[in-house]
Amino acid sequence: MRNKITVIIIFLLFATFSYSQTKFGATLGLNTSRFTDGFKTVNGSYFNFSSTGLSIGAFAELDISEKIKFYPKIIYNQIGDREKDFGNVEERGLDISTIDYKLDYLSIPLNFKFFSKPYLIVGPQIGFLISEKAESLNLGDLKTSVDIGGNFGIGYPIQDFRIELTFYQGFSTLLEIEREFNDEIETRNTYMNFSVGYIIK
Incomplete structure (x- = not known):
C-alpha cells in the first residue's frame, strides 16, 4: 500500500513538473516542533521553541486559475520532539511532554495556494520516515513510517523570493501508550515552519 501511494504521488509530481507553465524553486526553513496527544496541546501550546529542526527542499507552482495555484513540495524535514528532557520523566511521570524522539521525514505537501499578496496555503501532506532516534525515553519503534496530516499557512512574495x-x-x-486508569497517549506530529523560497524558473 505504501509503495502504491508513493508511485501515485511521484506520478502526480512528474505530471506537474512536465507542464510548461510550471514555476520551480528551492526552499529553506526552520521547524519548531513537538508531539501532541491526539489533537490536545501540551501546557496550552502547540509549539516547543526549544525543539528546532531544518527543512530543505524544492517546490513547483502550477496555475489552476488566476487566484488558485497547485503548490506541491518535496522536503527533507526534521521534526518530532528533538529536545532531551531527562529530568521531566522522573518528576512528572510519563506524559506527552516526556516523549522525545528525533524524526527525519521526506515530506510531500500537496498544497493549494490562494490569492497573491499575501497568499494562503492549504492542503494535505504525506511524510515518509527516514530515521528516528529516541532521546530521553525509548518507547519502541513508531507504529507507522508514513505520516499523513494537513497544512495551513500564509506567505508573501518579494520579487523572486517568498x-x-x-x-x-x-x-x-x-505511538499509542497505555497508562494507568485506562488512560492512553496517542502521539502525533505537530510543527510550525518558517521558510524562505526562491523561484529558479
Missing part, C-alpha cells in the same frame, strides 16, 4: 509561515498537524498516530 516568505512563508506554515502550521502542520499530523493525523497519524505514531
